[in-house]
Every structure is written in structure tokens, then in C-alpha cells.
Amino acid sequence: DTAVSQTPKYLVTQMGNDKSIKCEQNLGHDTMYWYKQDSKKFLKIMFSYNNKELIINETVPNRFSPKSPDKAHLNLHINSLELGDSAVYFCASSQDRRNPYNEQFFGPGTRLTVL
Amino acid sequence: QQQVKQSPQSLIVQKGGISIINCAYENTAFDYFPWYQQFPGKGPALLIAIRPDVSEKKEGRFTISFNKSAKQFSLHIMDSQPGDSATYFCAASVNYGQNFVFGPGTRLSVLP
Numbered sequence: 415d416t417a418v419s420q421t422p423k424y425l426v427t428q429m430g431n432d433k434s435i436k437c438e439q440n441l442g443h444d445t446m447y448w449y450k451q452d453s454k455k456f457l458k459i460m461f462s463y464n465n466k467e468l469i470i471n472e473t474v475p476n477r478f479s480p481k482s483p484d485k486a487h488l489n490l491h492i493n494s495l496e497l498g499d500s501a502v503y504f505c506a507s508s509q510d511r512r513n514p515y516n517e518q519f520f521g522p523g524t525r526l527t528v529l
Numbered sequence: 530q531q532q533v534k535q536s537p538q539s540l541i542v543q544k545g546g547i548s549i550i551n552c553a554y555e556n557t558a559f560d561y562f563p564w565y566q567q568f569p570g571k572g573p574a575l576l577i578a579i580r581p582d583v584s585e586k587k588e589g590r591f592t593i594s595f596n597k598s599a600k601q602f603s604l605h606i607m608d609s610q611p612g613d614s615a616t617y618f619c620a621a622s623v624n625y626g627q628n629f630v631f632g633p634g635t636r637l638s639v640l641p
Contacts, residue, residue: 418572455616457573457631504572517563518629520572 417441418521420505426527427495435490435524437505446488447506447518448480457504463488464510492526500528532556533621535632542639548606550635552619555600559621564593564604565631567616576617577604609639 418439427433439446448460461480462469468480477493492499505521534553542548552562563578579586579593579602586593592605606613616636622629 455567455634455636457618457634459629462629506572517575517578520574522570522572 418505418507418519420521420524422524423522424525424527426529428529429495429497431495432491432493433495433526434492435503435505435526437488437490437521439486439505439507439519441507441519443507443519444485444510445508446482447508448488448490449504449506449520451502451504451523453501495528497528500526502526532630533619533632535619535635537635538633539636540638542609542637544609544611544639544641546609548609548613548637548639550604550617550619550637551601552603552632553601554621556621556623557600558623561622562593562595562602563620564591565618565620567618567634573618606637611639611641613637614639
């Protein structure tokens, strides 16, 4: 059983389009995250979110927005896609963001290619 | 800005050898240092972690050594196996995890 799942696995789209990536976790965790992994494998946190608070990395363009319909889902919406948005996006979850010793469980990733 | 530095960028080790990956940090407020392992096409997964109140933690073939005064920590993989071939990320966090940052990664290849 997949703990953290993402769809789609691959996403190819034209510049300027709007797209969404879905994430679901069945671990009962309180906090979910989105990370961006660029071509050099560098992992960078974009957002952390629980049902009360959204923490945004200040370097993330406002074209990116997380949407959480419920505790088990955190979707990533991207408007006006740019070439530089091409990367692998990982969703992750942990029991409690306020406990830094909690393990983060990552999804399999979504490879986004902007043409 | 890169808050966690990691070296080497890539590492090739013979089967049975010792793999050593080093990380250094600047923010003295960091209080949790995990290592994540990532196989191609997969998401990272927690391998082992350490808190700064101990200098070493061992789990099977994996050991973290921590030097608080030097602000450095390292991962040692004993008896390295081809199945260990992956990208390894050190990371650090502070307080409520809002500053959870990853190093740039080390690509390890263990030759059979």
C-alpha cells in the first residue's frame, strides 16, 4: 500500500499553461509538504502545510499555490508555467511539523517538463 | 543560499569498501540532522538521523559521526554493497522544522 502517492507521474506541457499535481497520504499525518528537485538533484522545500497553517518558502513564485481539500490531500497548482519550472516535484508528509524529529515520508515524485 | 554543504558530489566505491560522505552547516540553531537515501525514480527515504547531543549513531552498516564544534557531520557506510548505490542527502532542521534544508546530494556507486 502506497503511503504517499502523487499523480501524475509525468507531466509534459507548454509554457504559459496552468497545471495541477495531486498528492494523497494515507498515514494519518498532520503535515504535508511540497519539494522541488532540480536537474542537479538539489531538493528545496516549497511549502509546509497542516490544517491550520501554511508556511511558504519566500523564494517560491506566487504562481505556485497549494490547495488542501482535506487533511489527507495537498495539491499543487501552478499558473503560467515557465521553462524554469521543469523539475521533479515531491510531496511528503510527517506526523507533526512542530516536531522536527518526525520522519518525512516522500511520494514517488512528478516529473514536470515545460516545453 | 546553501545552508548545508555536502561532499563529495559523486563517489565510487568497490563492494565491501567504506563509503564516507561529509556535510557541514553554518546555522548553529540546527538541532536535527537526518540522512535521506534516494534511488533513481523514487522519492527520498529516511536512512538514519542524529541529534547534536550525541557524537555518533550506528544502525547496522550505517553510522553518523557528528562534530558539533566543527559544525560537521558525516555518513559512513561499512561493507558497501551494490544495493547501496543511490543518491544520499544530508539535511538539517531547527525548532519546528520550518528550516528543514537538504544538502546538494552525493551520488554513490558501489561497484560489484
